[in-house]
Amino acid sequence: MCGIIGYIGARQATPILIGGLRKLEYRGYDSAGVSVFDPSGGPMSRVVRCRGKLSALEEKLQKEPAPGTVGMGHTRWATHGRPSDENSHPHKAGPISVIHNGIIENHLALRAELAAAGAKFSSETDTEIFAHLVEHALLAGAPDLTVAVRRSLAKVRGSFAFVVMSDKEPGTLVAAKNSSPLVVGLGDGENYVASDVTAILSETRRVIFIDEGEMVTVTRSGVQITDFDGKPHVREAKTITWSAVQAEKGGFKHYMLKEIHEQPRAVADTLVGRVNLESDDVVLDGVDLDVAKIKRIIFIACGTSYHASMVGEFMVESLARIPVEVDLASEFRYRDPILGPGDLVVAVSQSGETLDTMEAIREAKKKGAQVLAISNVVESSIPRLSDHAFYTHAGPEIGVASTKAFTTQLVGIALLAIYLGRRTQKLSKERARQLLAELVQLPVKMRDVVESGAQLQALARRYGHAHGFLFLGRGSQYPIALEGALKLKEISYIHAEGYAAGEMKHGPIALIDEHLPVIVLAPRGPHYEKVVSNLAEVRARQGKVLAVATKGDNEIGGHADDVILVPDTALELQPILTVLPLQMLSYYVADFKGTDIDQPRNLAKSVTVE
Numbered sequence: 083m084c085g086i087i088g089y090i091g092a093r094q095a096t097p098i099l100i101g102g103l104r105k106l107e108y109r110g111y112d113s114a115g116v117s118v119f120d121p122s123g124g125p126m127s128r129v130v131r132c133r134g135k136l137s138a139l140e141e142k143l144q145k146e147p148a149p150g151t152v153g154m155g156h157t158r159w160a161t162h163g164r165p166s167d168e169n170s171h172p173h174k175a176g177p178i179s180v181i182h183n184g185i186i187e188n189h190l191a192l193r194a195e196l197a198a199a200g201a202k203f204s205s206e207t208d209t210e211i212f213a214h215l216v217e218h219a220l221l222a223g224a225p226d227l228t229v230a231v232r233r234s235l236a237k238v239r240g241s242f243a244f245v246v247m248s249d250k251e252p253g254t255l256v257a258a259k260n261s262s263p264l265v266v267g268l269g270d271g272e273n274y275v276a277s278d279v280t281a282i283l284s285e286t287r288r289v290i291f292i293d294e295g296e297m298v299t300v301t302r303s304g305v306q307i308t309d310f311d312g313k314p315h316v317r318e319a320k321t322i323t324w325s326a327v328q329a330e331k332g333g334f335k336h337y338m339l340k341e342i343h344e345q346p347r348a349v350a351d352t353l354v355g356r357v358n359l360e361s362d363d364v365v366l367d368g369v370d371l372d373v374a375k376i377k378r379i380i381f382i383a384c385g386t387s388y389h390a391s392m393v394g395e396f397m398v399e400s401l402a403r404i405p406v407e408v409d410l411a412s413e414f415r416y417r418d419p420i421l422g423p424g425d426l427v428v429a430v431s432q433s434g435e436t437l438d439t440m441e442a443i444r445e446a447k448k449k450g451a452q453v454l455a456i457s458n459v460v461e462s463s464i465p466r467l468s469d470h471a472f473y474t475h476a477g478p479e480i481g482v483a484s485t486k487a488f489t490t491q492l493v494g495i496a497l498l499a500i501y502l503g504r505r506t507q508k509l510s511k512e513r514a515r516q517l518l519a520e521l522v523q524l525p526v527k528m529r530d531v532v533e534s535g536a537q538l539q540a541l542a543r544r545y546g547h548a549h550g551f552l553f554l555g556r557g558s559q560y561p562i563a564l565e566g567a568l569k570l571k572e573i574s575y576i577h578a579e580g581y582a583a584g585e586m587k588h589g590p591i592a593l594i595d596e597h598l599p600v601i602v603l604a605p606r607g608p609h610y611e612k613v614v615s616n617l618a619e620v621r622a623r624q625g626k627v628l629a630v631a632t633k634g635d636n637e638i639g640g641h642a643d644d645v646i647l648v649p650d651t652a653l654e655l656q657p658i659l660t661v662l663p664l665q666m667l668s669y670y671v672a673d674f675k676g677t678d679i680d681q682p683r684n685l686a687k688s689v690t691v692e
């Protein structure tokens with residue numbers, strides 16, 4: 083999500099930090115800052131930071147220069163706390179400065195603990211807590227910065243990459259990693275630390291990728307890597323041969339493929355701090371609903387977010403038993419919808435800037451409904467316009483075709499459905515416990531699917547020459563059929579239709595012949611038998627069937643030409659797994675055709691016209 087760079091050496095740090103951050107700009111950010119040791123001033127680190135683009139930071143640095151040869155820089159993509167000067171990184175507590183990528187899950191409890199011990203906070207961020215923890219560890223007798231960071235790490239839960247500096251130890255940078263990326267760059271009499279290799283590639287190609295649960299102490303003369311208990315880890319440096327453009331994409335050919343692979347991690351970030359396995363409940367930060375007053379829920383959204391909303395209808399109705407409607411935001415106003423105070427409108431938008439969705443929210447608010455936004459971009463227009471906001475924390479999505487934004491929306495809506503179900507008392511504690519346990523296991527299951535690229539690549543080669551595709555699904559797999567068709571259309575320019583499987587016989591069956599690949603979503607569940615009958619109908623007309631089914635299903639192979647298997651999970655969560663092979667198939671078909679996958683023709687990432 084956020085961009086991180088640190089430098090320690092003999093050259094002026096600020097230009098290197100700004101240069102590195104500029105290489106990370108493509109990821110999107112809303113504020114930036116640096117902390118640099120000024121040898122002539124104490125030594126004291128100078129923090130310069132502000133909301134806005136790097137050019138705003140550079141302007142500020144003209145007025146408040148930050149000279150020095152040790153420093154770190156950060157671009158923030160807001161998660162906890164709105165984008166503002168105060169919430170920009172680095173954060174300081176006494177002699178300690180910290181930059182951070184990720185989310186500290188137990189930040190509220192730690193904040194209360196530190197405040198009781200006298201800490202004064204100057205931001206709304208979870209990150210500032212870590213600066214205070216390290217300061218407290220030093221005050222409590224930690225002999226150096228490395229030990230102070232190690233003792234502080236023992237207190238935090240969540241995903242993070244931290245870089246920490248201390249005014250008392252100006253020759254050292256200490257960094258630590260859990261889930262968020264971190265790499266060390268090795269130079270000659272100088273070293274670097276960064277969130278992405280891109281940030282340091284113009285300075286060095288010799289790097290060490292830091293592993294989960296490792297921390298590193300970086301000085302001018304070397305790096306020392308240990309685990310969080312201080313046990314040394316010996317690691318070999320690698321020489322990076324990627325071009326700068328390849329490095330931006332993390333070695334993947336396209337952002338879309340990178341984002342497909344980021345999904346397990348993105349979903350884990352959506353879940354951070356929201357699942358309480360002790361009380362079998364969901365914690366929804368930023369959402370304060372009077373559930374007893376909600377008589378109806380109306381989802382409004384466009385494109386992929388609309389498909390997430392359609393799945394949401396199944397989730398909320400089945401788990402909370404509140405009636406749900408789903409509307410295209412672009413159509414909502416034109417039917418003069420009947421709305422009132424008993425209605426909760428849920429506006430789903432990755433970018434938070436889609437004009438159609440904004441206009442639909444205005445209509446809903448005018449008519450007295452409450453609005454909850456589900457968005458990926460903190461403080462974007464849609465959450466600001468809404469009464470409540472839930473952020474998916476998927477990290478910036480660069481590819482125009484939405485992938486990780488979609489799966490994290492589904493996870494967000496599943497959390498909302500469980501939250502509502504517990505409060506309407508239609509969802510038992512026992513069932514909530516099972517669903518939450520399944521949600522927590524999703525990232526591992528998703529990894530299993532996204533790593534099966536070779537099979538999908540082979541299928542794309544086999545079917546990619548077709549002139550059209552049909553996608554079929556029943557129940558909550560119907561929106562996934564729509565999403566699969568949309569993905570394929572968007573990036574490969576092949577005509578594709580998504581249909582409710584039961585509707586095939588009412589028309590589209592006329593299209594079926596040996597040239598039409600039909601992708602059928604057939605995971606285990608209540609509709610399985612009926613879907614298998616639909617497969618038979620397709621094959622009886624020489625159609626080619628590609629089935630997406632559940633691992634362990636030995637029957638489906640007899641009904642399909644090709645089978646893609648995904649792990650089993652709770653019925654309500656199956657769409658989060660079955661959509662993954664469809665995203666990958668679309669990607670590989672488009673790649674096979676050589677289209678501009680990340681910026682398909684005629685499309686924009688955020689649609690701010692009606």
Ligand code: M6R
Nearest residue numbers: 385386387431432433436483484
């Ligand atoms: O940012 P939003 O979620 O509001 O965007 C809605 C649609 O424009 C978007 O989902 C679009 O359909 C994507 N290109 C799908 O891949």
